[in-house]
Amino acid sequence: MIGISEIEAVAGRIAGHVVRTPTVDSPGLSELLGAPVTAKLELLQRTGSFKVRGAVAKLLSLGAAERAAGVVAVSGGNHGIALAVMAAALDVKATVVMPRSAPARAVEIAEAAGASVRLTDDMDGAFALMTRLQQEGLTMVHPFDDPVVIAGQGTVGLEFAADAGELTDVLVSIGGGGLIAGVAAALRARRPGVRMWGVETEGAQAMSEALAAGGPLPVALSSIVSTLSAPSVSQLTYDHVSALVTEVLVVPDREAVQGSLDLADHAKVWAEPAAGCLLPAARQVLERVGDGARLGLVVCGGNVTTGDLFAWSRRFGLR
Numbered sequence: 001m002i003g004i005s006e007i008e009a010v011a012g013r014i015a016g017h018v019v020r021t022p023t024v025d026s027p028g029l030s031e032l033l034g035a036p037v038t039a040k041l042e043l044l045q046r047t048g049s050f051k052v053r054g055a056v057a058k059l060l061s062l063g064a065a066e067r068a069a070g071v072v073a074v075s076g077g078n079h080g081i082a083l084a085v086m087a088a089a090l091d092v093k094a095t096v097v098m099p100r101s102a103p104a105r106a107v108e109i110a111e112a113a114g115a116s117v118r119l120t121d122d123m124d125g126a127f128a129l130m131t132r133l134q135q136e137g138l139t140m141v142h143p144f145d146d147p148v149v150i151a152g153q154g155t156v157g158l159e160f161a162a163d164a165g166e167l168t169d170v171l172v173s174i175g176g177g178g179l180i181a182g183v184a185a186a187l188r189a190r191r192p193g194v195r196m197w198g199v200e201t202e203g204a205q206a207m208s209e210a211l212a213a214g215g216p217l218p219v220a221l222s223s224i225v226s227t228l229s230a231p232s233v234s235q236l237t238y239d240h241v242s243a244l245v246t247e248v249l250v251v252p253d254r255e256a257v258q259g260s261l262d263l264a265d266h267a268k269v270w271a272e273p274a275a276g277c278l279l280p281a282a283r284q285v286l287e288r289v290g291d292g293a294r295l296g297l298v299v300c301g302g303n304v305t306t307g308d309l310f311a312w313s314r315r316f317g318l319r
Helices: 004-014 029-031 052-063 065-068 078-089 104-112 123-135 147-163 178-188 208-215 233-242 253-267 278-289 306-315
Strands: 024-027 037-041 072-075 094-099 114-118 169-173 194-202 247-251 295-299
Touching: 004 123, 004 147, 004 178, 024 147, 029 037, 029 253, 029 278, 037 247, 052 078, 052 147, 052 247, 065 072, 072 078, 072 123, 078 094, 078 104, 094 104, 094 123, 104 114, 104 194, 114 123, 147 178, 147 233, 147 295, 178 194, 178 233, 194 208, 194 278, 208 233, 208 247, 247 253, 247 278, 253 278, 253 306, 278 295
Parallel strands: 037 295, 072 094, 094 114, 169 194, 169 295, 194 247
Antiparallel strands: 024 037
8 A cells, every 4th residue: 555655755756847736616616516616726737637747756766777778658648648748858768558549639749749659449459568568678657557656646635635625525537546546545644534536437437347346357448538448457556445435436428528518617627528527426425425515626637629528519419
Protein backbone atom coordinates (compact mmCIF):
# COMPACT_ATOMS: atom_id res chain seq x y z
CA MET A 1 0.00 0.00 0.00
CA ILE A 2 1.22 3.49 -0.85
CA GLY A 3 1.72 5.60 2.28
CA ILE A 4 1.38 9.32 2.84
CA SER A 5 5.15 9.69 3.34
CA GLU A 6 5.77 8.30 -0.16
CA ILE A 7 3.26 10.71 -1.67
CA GLU A 8 4.81 13.64 0.20
CA ALA A 9 8.27 12.68 -1.02
CA VAL A 10 7.09 12.51 -4.63
CA ALA A 11 5.31 15.86 -4.24
CA GLY A 12 8.63 17.47 -3.38
CA ARG A 13 10.39 15.93 -6.38
CA ILE A 14 7.79 16.88 -8.99
CA ALA A 15 6.88 20.33 -7.66
CA GLY A 16 8.94 22.16 -10.28
CA HIS A 17 7.40 20.17 -13.13
CA VAL A 18 3.65 20.31 -12.41
CA VAL A 19 0.99 22.90 -11.65
CA ARG A 20 -0.71 23.13 -8.26
CA THR A 21 -4.14 23.18 -9.82
CA PRO A 22 -7.00 25.24 -8.36
CA THR A 23 -9.40 23.85 -5.80
CA VAL A 24 -12.60 25.87 -6.03
CA ASP A 25 -16.11 25.89 -4.64
CA SER A 26 -18.60 25.70 -7.51
CA PRO A 27 -21.86 27.61 -6.99
CA GLY A 28 -23.13 26.34 -10.34
CA LEU A 29 -22.57 22.68 -9.55
CA SER A 30 -23.85 23.15 -6.01
CA GLU A 31 -27.12 24.50 -7.40
CA LEU A 32 -27.32 21.76 -10.03
CA LEU A 33 -26.76 18.92 -7.55
CA GLY A 34 -28.44 20.43 -4.51
CA ALA A 35 -25.39 20.06 -2.24
CA PRO A 36 -22.14 22.00 -1.74
CA VAL A 37 -19.54 21.02 -4.36
CA THR A 38 -15.81 21.68 -4.37
CA ALA A 39 -13.86 20.83 -7.53
CA LYS A 40 -10.19 20.06 -7.96
CA LEU A 41 -9.52 21.36 -11.47
CA GLU A 42 -6.90 18.92 -12.66
CA LEU A 43 -7.96 19.59 -16.25
CA LEU A 44 -5.90 22.79 -15.86
CA GLN A 45 -2.80 20.67 -15.20
CA ARG A 46 0.12 20.70 -17.62
CA THR A 47 -0.85 18.52 -20.64
CA GLY A 48 -4.52 18.85 -19.70
CA SER A 49 -4.86 16.05 -17.16
CA PHE A 50 -3.51 14.64 -13.89
CA LYS A 51 -1.41 12.09 -15.79
CA VAL A 52 1.64 14.34 -15.94
CA ARG A 53 2.15 13.89 -12.19
CA GLY A 54 2.72 10.15 -12.33
CA ALA A 55 4.62 10.31 -15.62
CA VAL A 56 7.19 12.83 -14.44
CA ALA A 57 7.50 11.11 -11.05
CA LYS A 58 8.45 7.90 -12.83
CA LEU A 59 10.80 9.59 -15.28
CA LEU A 60 12.63 11.34 -12.44
CA SER A 61 13.05 8.01 -10.63
CA LEU A 62 14.84 6.29 -13.53
CA GLY A 63 18.54 5.55 -13.53
CA ALA A 64 20.88 6.63 -16.32
CA ALA A 65 20.71 3.28 -18.15
CA GLU A 66 16.91 3.24 -18.04
CA ARG A 67 16.72 6.78 -19.40
CA ALA A 68 19.22 5.97 -22.14
CA ALA A 69 17.18 2.95 -23.23
CA GLY A 70 14.14 5.14 -23.82
CA VAL A 71 10.67 4.70 -22.35
CA VAL A 72 7.45 3.14 -23.57
CA ALA A 73 3.88 3.56 -22.39
CA VAL A 74 0.42 2.41 -23.37
CA SER A 75 -2.38 4.94 -23.28
CA GLY A 76 -5.96 5.71 -24.21
CA GLY A 77 -4.84 9.33 -24.63
CA ASN A 78 -3.83 11.30 -21.56
CA HIS A 79 -0.98 9.15 -20.22
CA GLY A 80 0.59 9.13 -23.68
CA ILE A 81 0.37 12.90 -23.96
CA ALA A 82 1.87 13.34 -20.50
CA LEU A 83 4.72 10.93 -21.07
CA ALA A 84 5.56 12.37 -24.50
CA VAL A 85 5.69 15.94 -23.22
CA MET A 86 7.60 15.21 -20.03
CA ALA A 87 10.05 12.82 -21.69
CA ALA A 88 10.87 15.54 -24.22
CA ALA A 89 11.38 18.05 -21.40
CA LEU A 90 13.80 15.65 -19.69
CA ASP A 91 15.53 14.62 -22.95
CA VAL A 92 14.34 11.02 -22.88
CA LYS A 93 13.23 9.21 -26.05
CA ALA A 94 9.62 8.03 -25.74
CA THR A 95 7.41 5.53 -27.55
CA VAL A 96 3.65 5.70 -26.97
CA VAL A 97 1.33 2.83 -27.89
CA MET A 98 -2.34 3.73 -28.37
CA PRO A 99 -5.43 1.96 -29.71
CA ARG A 100 -6.92 3.42 -32.87
CA SER A 101 -9.91 4.49 -30.77
CA ALA A 102 -7.72 7.02 -28.94
CA PRO A 103 -8.57 10.65 -29.72
CA ALA A 104 -6.82 11.87 -32.86
CA ARG A 105 -5.80 14.99 -30.99
CA ALA A 106 -3.95 12.89 -28.42
CA VAL A 107 -1.97 11.20 -31.17
CA GLU A 108 -1.14 14.57 -32.72
CA ILE A 109 0.06 16.05 -29.43
CA ALA A 110 2.23 13.04 -28.59
CA GLU A 111 3.83 13.10 -32.03
CA ALA A 112 4.34 16.86 -31.90
CA ALA A 113 6.20 16.42 -28.61
CA GLY A 114 8.63 14.08 -30.37
CA ALA A 115 7.34 10.68 -29.28
CA SER A 116 7.12 7.70 -31.61
CA VAL A 117 3.43 6.74 -31.65
CA ARG A 118 2.42 3.15 -32.43
CA LEU A 119 -1.26 2.40 -33.08
CA THR A 120 -2.99 -0.94 -32.50
CA ASP A 121 -6.48 -2.22 -33.26
CA ASP A 122 -7.62 -2.22 -29.63
CA MET A 123 -6.48 -1.65 -26.06
CA ASP A 124 -5.61 -5.31 -25.49
CA GLY A 125 -3.28 -5.10 -28.46
CA ALA A 126 -1.78 -1.90 -27.15
CA PHE A 127 -0.88 -3.50 -23.82
CA ALA A 128 0.56 -6.53 -25.63
CA LEU A 129 2.74 -4.35 -27.86
CA MET A 130 3.96 -2.33 -24.88
CA THR A 131 5.01 -5.58 -23.21
CA ARG A 132 6.92 -6.69 -26.32
CA LEU A 133 8.72 -3.35 -26.59
CA GLN A 134 9.67 -3.57 -22.92
CA GLN A 135 11.11 -7.03 -23.56
CA GLU A 136 13.13 -5.53 -26.40
CA GLY A 137 14.79 -3.14 -23.97
CA LEU A 138 12.61 -0.07 -23.55
CA THR A 139 11.80 1.10 -20.01
CA MET A 140 8.11 0.77 -19.25
CA VAL A 141 6.19 3.64 -17.68
CA HIS A 142 2.96 1.88 -16.78
CA PRO A 143 -0.16 4.08 -16.62
CA PHE A 144 -1.25 2.67 -13.24
CA ASP A 145 0.54 -0.51 -12.13
CA ASP A 146 3.51 1.23 -10.52
CA PRO A 147 3.93 2.53 -6.95
CA VAL A 148 5.84 5.62 -8.12
CA VAL A 149 3.13 6.52 -10.65
CA ILE A 150 0.42 6.02 -8.03
CA ALA A 151 2.30 8.20 -5.55
CA GLY A 152 2.55 10.86 -8.24
CA GLN A 153 -1.20 10.77 -8.83
CA GLY A 154 -1.65 10.85 -5.05
CA THR A 155 -0.29 14.40 -5.00
CA VAL A 156 -3.72 15.42 -6.36
CA GLY A 157 -5.23 14.19 -3.10
CA LEU A 158 -2.51 15.81 -1.03
CA GLU A 159 -3.34 19.20 -2.54
CA PHE A 160 -7.08 18.60 -2.33
CA ALA A 161 -6.83 17.79 1.37
CA ALA A 162 -4.82 20.95 2.03
CA ASP A 163 -6.89 23.33 -0.08
CA ALA A 164 -10.54 22.21 0.25
CA GLY A 165 -12.94 23.11 3.01
CA GLU A 166 -15.02 20.48 4.77
CA LEU A 167 -15.81 17.46 2.58
CA THR A 168 -17.80 14.33 3.33
CA ASP A 169 -17.59 12.51 0.00
CA VAL A 170 -14.99 12.64 -2.79
CA LEU A 171 -15.58 11.21 -6.27
CA VAL A 172 -12.75 10.10 -8.56
CA SER A 173 -12.92 8.52 -12.01
CA ILE A 174 -11.37 5.09 -12.57
CA GLY A 175 -9.63 3.69 -15.62
CA GLY A 176 -6.86 1.41 -14.39
CA GLY A 177 -7.19 2.84 -10.90
CA GLY A 178 -3.94 4.75 -10.45
CA LEU A 179 -5.60 8.09 -9.74
CA ILE A 180 -8.12 6.84 -7.20
CA ALA A 181 -5.51 4.65 -5.50
CA GLY A 182 -3.22 7.62 -4.95
CA VAL A 183 -5.94 10.13 -4.10
CA ALA A 184 -7.60 7.73 -1.67
CA ALA A 185 -4.28 7.00 0.06
CA ALA A 186 -3.61 10.71 0.50
CA LEU A 187 -7.11 11.79 1.49
CA ARG A 188 -7.78 8.93 3.88
CA ALA A 189 -4.47 9.74 5.62
CA ARG A 190 -5.21 13.46 5.84
CA ARG A 191 -9.01 13.26 6.30
CA PRO A 192 -9.85 9.82 7.69
CA GLY A 193 -13.60 10.45 7.79
CA VAL A 194 -14.00 11.24 4.09
CA ARG A 195 -15.84 8.64 2.01
CA MET A 196 -14.21 7.82 -1.34
CA TRP A 197 -16.28 6.88 -4.39
CA GLY A 198 -14.96 5.56 -7.68
CA VAL A 199 -16.72 6.14 -11.00
CA GLU A 200 -16.57 4.08 -14.20
CA THR A 201 -18.50 4.11 -17.46
CA GLU A 202 -20.43 1.12 -18.78
CA GLY A 203 -18.13 -0.86 -21.03
CA ALA A 204 -15.05 0.22 -19.07
CA GLN A 205 -15.83 -1.50 -15.79
CA ALA A 206 -12.52 -3.11 -14.91
CA MET A 207 -12.53 -2.12 -11.24
CA SER A 208 -16.18 -2.86 -10.43
CA GLU A 209 -15.90 -6.25 -12.12
CA ALA A 210 -12.69 -6.95 -10.21
CA LEU A 211 -14.40 -6.10 -6.93
CA ALA A 212 -17.27 -8.42 -7.77
CA ALA A 213 -14.88 -11.24 -8.69
CA GLY A 214 -12.50 -10.79 -5.75
CA GLY A 215 -9.53 -9.73 -7.87
CA PRO A 216 -8.39 -8.31 -11.22
CA LEU A 217 -9.58 -10.00 -14.39
CA PRO A 218 -9.77 -9.12 -18.11
CA VAL A 219 -12.90 -7.23 -19.14
CA ALA A 220 -14.56 -6.51 -22.46
CA LEU A 221 -14.27 -2.86 -23.49
CA SER A 222 -17.01 -0.99 -25.34
CA SER A 223 -17.20 2.49 -23.76
CA ILE A 224 -16.58 5.55 -25.91
CA VAL A 225 -14.47 6.90 -23.03
CA SER A 226 -11.06 5.66 -24.17
CA THR A 227 -9.27 7.40 -21.31
CA LEU A 228 -11.06 5.12 -18.82
CA SER A 229 -10.75 1.97 -20.92
CA ALA A 230 -8.22 -0.29 -19.19
CA PRO A 231 -8.55 -3.99 -20.11
CA SER A 232 -7.87 -4.88 -16.48
CA VAL A 233 -6.95 -3.16 -13.26
CA SER A 234 -3.81 -4.27 -11.45
CA GLN A 235 -3.50 -6.08 -8.15
CA LEU A 236 -1.90 -2.93 -6.76
CA THR A 237 -4.78 -0.63 -7.66
CA TYR A 238 -7.35 -3.26 -6.73
CA ASP A 239 -5.84 -3.58 -3.25
CA HIS A 240 -6.05 0.17 -2.68
CA VAL A 241 -9.62 0.49 -3.91
CA SER A 242 -10.89 -2.53 -2.00
CA ALA A 243 -9.35 -1.15 1.20
CA LEU A 244 -10.01 2.58 0.88
CA VAL A 245 -13.02 3.18 -1.40
CA THR A 246 -16.65 2.97 -0.25
CA GLU A 247 -18.07 1.89 -3.60
CA VAL A 248 -17.42 2.02 -7.32
CA LEU A 249 -20.36 3.42 -9.29
CA VAL A 250 -20.98 2.78 -12.99
CA VAL A 251 -22.76 5.22 -15.31
CA PRO A 252 -23.75 4.98 -19.00
CA ASP A 253 -21.68 6.74 -21.66
CA ARG A 254 -24.67 8.94 -22.47
CA GLU A 255 -24.75 10.28 -18.91
CA ALA A 256 -20.99 10.85 -18.93
CA VAL A 257 -21.31 12.98 -22.08
CA GLN A 258 -24.23 14.85 -20.53
CA GLY A 259 -22.00 15.41 -17.50
CA SER A 260 -19.39 17.08 -19.71
CA LEU A 261 -22.07 19.37 -21.12
CA ASP A 262 -23.29 20.14 -17.59
CA LEU A 263 -19.75 20.94 -16.46
CA ALA A 264 -19.49 23.43 -19.32
CA ASP A 265 -22.90 24.97 -18.60
CA HIS A 266 -22.80 25.05 -14.81
CA ALA A 267 -19.12 24.98 -13.78
CA LYS A 268 -17.78 26.84 -16.82
CA VAL A 269 -15.09 24.22 -17.47
CA TRP A 270 -14.49 22.13 -20.59
CA ALA A 271 -14.01 18.56 -19.38
CA GLU A 272 -13.80 15.18 -21.08
CA PRO A 273 -16.42 12.47 -20.39
CA ALA A 274 -13.93 10.77 -18.06
CA ALA A 275 -14.66 13.71 -15.76
CA GLY A 276 -18.25 14.25 -16.90
CA CYS A 277 -19.18 10.85 -15.46
CA LEU A 278 -18.69 12.30 -11.97
CA LEU A 279 -21.94 14.28 -12.10
CA PRO A 280 -24.41 11.41 -12.61
CA ALA A 281 -22.42 9.44 -10.04
CA ALA A 282 -22.66 12.36 -7.61
CA ARG A 283 -26.45 12.13 -7.82
CA GLN A 284 -26.20 8.46 -6.86
CA VAL A 285 -23.96 9.34 -3.91
CA LEU A 286 -26.41 11.96 -2.68
CA GLU A 287 -29.25 9.42 -2.83
CA ARG A 288 -27.18 7.02 -0.72
CA VAL A 289 -25.82 9.37 1.95
CA GLY A 290 -28.74 11.79 2.38
CA ASP A 291 -28.63 15.31 3.76
CA GLY A 292 -25.46 17.00 4.94
CA ALA A 293 -23.17 15.80 2.16
CA ARG A 294 -20.40 18.09 0.96
CA LEU A 295 -19.00 16.76 -2.30
CA GLY A 296 -15.49 16.91 -3.71
CA LEU A 297 -14.96 16.20 -7.42
CA VAL A 298 -11.57 15.51 -9.00
CA VAL A 299 -12.10 16.91 -12.50
CA CYS A 300 -9.40 14.76 -13.99
CA GLY A 301 -8.93 16.02 -17.56
CA GLY A 302 -10.03 18.28 -20.37
CA ASN A 303 -8.49 16.69 -23.45
CA VAL A 304 -11.57 16.48 -25.62
CA THR A 305 -12.20 18.50 -28.76
CA THR A 306 -15.38 20.42 -29.43
CA GLY A 307 -15.92 18.17 -32.45
CA ASP A 308 -15.70 14.99 -30.38
CA LEU A 309 -18.07 16.21 -27.70
CA PHE A 310 -20.60 17.57 -30.17
CA ALA A 311 -20.48 14.32 -32.18
CA TRP A 312 -21.20 12.26 -29.04
CA SER A 313 -23.98 14.68 -28.11
CA ARG A 314 -25.64 14.14 -31.49
CA ARG A 315 -25.16 10.37 -31.20
CA PHE A 316 -26.96 10.29 -27.87
CA GLY A 317 -29.57 12.90 -28.76
CA LEU A 318 -28.29 15.44 -26.25
CA ARG A 319 -28.47 19.21 -26.39
